[in-house]
Amino acid sequence: MDGGVVNMGKTDSEQLIKEKTQRVRDAIAVKEPDRVPITPFADIFFAPIQGGMSHKDALYKGRKYGKTCLKVYSRYKWDLYPTLFLPVVGKLNDLVGVRTMKWPGASNPNYRLGDHQPYQFLETEWMKADEYEKLLTDVTGFMLRNIVPRQNSVLKPFEKLPLASALTILAPVGIPMFFIDKEVKKMVKEFKKTLRKMIGLVLGMRTYNKTMKKLGNPVAGQVGFGMAPFDMVSDSLRGMRGAMIDMYRNPEELKRTCDIFVDHILGSMDMFDALLGKPDENTIPLSFIPLHRGANGFMSNEQFEEFYWPSLTAVMEGMIKNDIIPLPFFEGRYSDRLEFLAEFAKKHKGKLVYWFHDTDLIKVKEMMGDYVCIRGNVPASLLIGGPPSAVEEYVKKMIDGCKDGGGYLVDGGVSGIPNEARHENVQAMTDAVHKYGVYRK
Amino acid sequence: MLINMDFISEIVELNENKVNEMVKERLQNNEDPLKIMDDVKNAMKIIGDKFSKKEYFIPELIMSGEILRQIFEILEPVLKESQTSEKKKGKVLLGTVAGDIHDIGKDVVKFMLDVNGFEVLDLGVDVPAEKFIQSLKEFKPKVLALSGFLTLAYDSMKEIIDRITDAGLRESVKIMIGGGTIDERIVEYVGADVYGQSAVDAVNIAAKWMGV
Numbered sequence: 001m002d003g004g005v006v007n008m009g010k011t012d013s014e015q016l017i018k019e020k021t022q023r024v025r026d027a028i029a030v031k032e033p034d035r036v037p038i039t040p041f042a043d044i045f046f047a048p049i050q051g052g053m054s055h056k057d058a059l060y061k062g063r064k065y066g067k068t069c070l071k072v073y074s075r076y077k078w079d080l081y082p083t084l085f086l087p088v089v090g091k092l093n094d095l096v097g098v099r100t101m102k103w104p105g106a107s108n109p110n111y112r113l114g115d116h117q118p119y120q121f122l123e124t125e126w127m128k129a130d131e132y133e134k135l136l137t138d139v140t141g142f143m144l145r146n147i148v149p150r151q152n153s154v155l156k157p158f159e160k161l162p163l164a165s166a167l168t169i170l171a172p173v174g175i176p177m178f179f180i181d182k183e184v185k186k187m188v189k190e191f192k193k194t195l196r197k198m199i200g201l202v203l204g205m206r207t208y209n210k211t212m213k214k215l216g217n218p219v220a221g222q223v224g225f226g227m228a229p230f231d232m233v234s235d236s237l238r239g240m241r242g243a244m245i246d247m248y249r250n251p252e253e254l255k256r257t258c259d260i261f262v263d264h265i266l267g268s269m270d271m272f273d274a275l276l277g278k279p280d281e282n283t284i285p286l287s288f289i290p291l292h293r294g295a296n297g298f299m300s301n302e303q304f305e306e307f308y309w310p311s312l313t314a315v316m317e318g319m320i321k322n323d324i325i326p327l328p329f330f331e332g333r334y335s336d337r338l339e340f341l342a343e344f345a346k347k348h349k350g351k352l353v354y355w356f357h358d359t360d361l362i363k364v365k366e367m368m369g370d371y372v373c374i375r376g377n378v379p380a381s382l383l384i385g386g387p388p389s390a391v392e393e394y395v396k397k398m399i400d401g402c403k404d405g406g407g408y409l410v411d412g413g414v415s416g417i418p419n420e421a422r423h424e425n426v427q428a429m430t431d432a433v434h435k436y437g438v439y440r441k
Numbered sequence: 442m443l444i445n446m447d448f449i450s451e452i453v454e455l456n457e458n459k460v461n462e463m464v465k466e467r468l469q470n471n472e473d474p475l476k477i478m479d480d481v482k483n484a485m486k487i488i489g490d491k492f493s494k495k496e497y498f499i500p501e502l503i504m505s506g507e508i509l510r511q512i513f514e515i516l517e518p519v520l521k522e523s524q525t526s527e528k529k530k531g532k533v534l535l536g537t538v539a540g541d542i543h544d545i546g547k548d549v550v551k552f553m554l555d556v557n558g559f560e561v562l563d564l565g566v567d568v569p570a571e572k573f574i575q576s577l578k579e580f581k582p583k584v585l586a587l588s589g590f591l592t593l594a595y596d597s598m599k600e601i602i603d604r605i606t607d608a609g610l611r612e613s614v615k616i617m618i619g620g621g622t623i624d625e626r627i628v629e630y631v632g633a634d635v636y637g638q639s640a641v642d643a644v645n646i647a648a649k650w651m652g653v
Binding site: 245 | 455540621
């Protein structure tokens with residue numbers, strides 16, 4: 001075993017997993033478990049920094065990344081452990097020639113950040129306003145042939161993907177014609193070369209999941225990955241500036257695009273199965289939905305109600321219908337939106353988790369605590385700056401204010417455990433939950 | 442006619458087509474382009490006030506910027522060297538700290554300081570300590586505003602402020618910090634003077650510090 005991690009008997013670990021997942025399930029169902037669960041998400045570079053790995057290595061050395069996460073996370077007595085999110089994303093990015101973010105170690109110097117910097121996204125107007133009609137006529141075709149090649153330089157040959165006319169009974173000609181194209185052949189060759197190197201990605205994640213299981217540590221069941229459709233347009237197509245100008249100049253096209261994206265999001269819920277394994281009976285099928293432009297200040301409540309909320313609720317309702325638990329992450333402040341959130345929660349009691357960054361949890365508990373499990377929100381400033389006594393005090397205050405009736409999960413505020421968090425503060429957060437979170441022995 | 446209220450309210454209401462028409466019409470009537478610019482400034486001030494009062498949000502700031510850009514396009518050929526006589530309230534140096542390339546919050550702060558009459562020098566994103574120090578020496582601002590979205594900004598801000606102190610410049614400037622993951626607990630950690638939660642706070646703090 002790695003780094004002093006103690007293994008245990010199979011029955012013990014199975015028992016432990018059942019206990020922990022039941023605790024979390026009860027909390028989500030807004031019932032009192034034996035103790036308030038602690039279910040941290042961890043930002044990608046927290047474990048690497050603790051384990052002395054550079055940010056660059058975290059993105060390029062999958063097996064080492066998996067081992068480091070295992071060692072760092074198993075120091076803490078948590079109820080649900082973080083899912084490994086795409087280690088070796090660096091190699092994947094190099095493989096397709098990503099132009100939508102900058103990251104440490106990028107093979108293309110134009111997209112390279114320092115070895116000790118986290119990756120950061122680049123928001124650009126990838127799609128012009130006058131392309132909405134093309135997008136709306138054939139969403140997937142337009143994305144594949146127009147957006148993907150713009151955003152990923154190696155995938156430029158996707159521009160030549162066959163149109164519907166070549167996909168009928170003519171497919172036996174149309175499809176091979178694509179693959180025998182000189183540039184496409186070159187791209188496929190590149191792929192094969194890099195994919196072989198990527199075995200560490202899959203192995204790193206699988207070893208992590210398996211070993212965690214042996215240790216009796218359930219890993220958060222990441223089923224799919226959701227987004228607010230408005231954020232898809234804003235982050236990936238039009239840029240925030242473009243999307244917000246569209247609210248004035250092309251409101252109908254913008255809303256139609258958001259509506260169309262709903263089914264696409266719901267249709268790709270199994271996207272990560274190959275990496276994370278199919279969900280089993282111990283999986284808590286949470287779907288993380290990081291939200292970007294819906295926070296206070298980004299738009300008015302009227303704009304939120306018109307452009308942001310309807311398609312996001314459609315995504316969440318679709319998930320609930322498929323027994324997936326939506327986990328929207330309300331980054332920033334959502335104090336102006338609480339009426340919307342409460343109304344949705346009332347309709348779906350015990351079927352979702354609201355994770356807050358910088359919104360007053362105790363107020364949220366008062367408003368909608370009977371219907372929805374809330375998660376959060378130990379501030380990054382405390383997990384990084386401490387001191388541990390202040391962390392303990394904060395966690396105690398949140399538990400006192402939120403534990404009644406169940407429905408509370410302890411986690412950090414932004415990104416769960418932030419990259420630069422200090423061990424003693426994370427330990428204090430964990431200890432405080434075990435000390436103050438008990439409902440019954 | 443001293444102030445063209447219709448024109449100002451069309452800008453404030455973000456009716457871009459109507460605004461463009463009116464600018465062209467006013468030029469055809471041989472109005473002084475500098476007077477048109479004064480109206481535009483007044484309109485932007487009203488938009489800033491509406492943002493402070495939570496009547497306007499980021500989409501409105503972006504649209505007003507877009508309208509401003511179009512007005513400039515029309516006026517540029519006829520606008521002589523801008524001979525602004527307006528006295529600015531004071532200088533603010535602004536930037537997103539080294540390691541962080543986020544700009545939304547910083548740009549909103551810049552907009553609000555601008556329309557409220559401050560002279561702002563925006564150093565952009567991922568700004569290292571040396572660049573801040575050099576600009577402190579040359580631009581001589583009364584206020585330094587450091588922005589950061591990521592948690593790495595804590596240590597980056599701390600380093601920048603330490604270096605400013607080492608360069609003997611800390612006493613010459615008041616420092617405010619803000620951004621996504623920043624809160625008041627970080628002020629002491631990084632050695633700043635105050636945390637501002639919003640662009641409106643930034644304006645109020647700067648005004649207080651400059652006694653305006």
